[in-house]
Amino acid sequence: MSFEYKNIVVAVDGSETAERAFQKAVDIAKRNKATIILSHIVDTRAFATVEAYDRSLAMRAEKHAYEILEDYKQQAQEAGLDSIEIVIEYGSPKVKITKDIAPKYNADLIVCGATGLNAMERFFIGSVSEHITRTAKCDVLVIRDND
DSSP: OOOOOOOOEEEEOHHHHHHHHOOOOOOOHHHHHHHEEEEEEEEEGGTTTTTGGGGGGHHHHHHHHHHHHHHHHHHHTTTTTOOEEEEEESSSSSHIIIIIIITTTTTTTEEEEESSSHHHHHHOOOOOOHHHHHHHHEEEEEHHHHH
């Protein structure tokens, strides 16, 4: 039985917990000489009704996602990682990560923060990390707050 990870998906949303998840994923990727897949899901449900009035919202969300991922990519390269992928998807983060991104990249580990930026969704329908741990076909590492 092997405990090496080769393809690590890390879900980032700009939150402090996502930053810690990223750092942990980089450490694991370095130890395993793994590919790290930096993923950000633009939650289209969050601005569906506003989009009718402000068409630039989706473009700004995508630009912000790209900036976050490029910053993380640079940090990962500076940490010594060579194999880094960037993924921006649209939809529900809890669905996209386990149903689309992880299978596409043959992930054997998903790293995510216990809490992210979407507090309302967590209140009404449960956290993204909780859904990922229930539905993922690979190992999941959930990073907790320092509190």
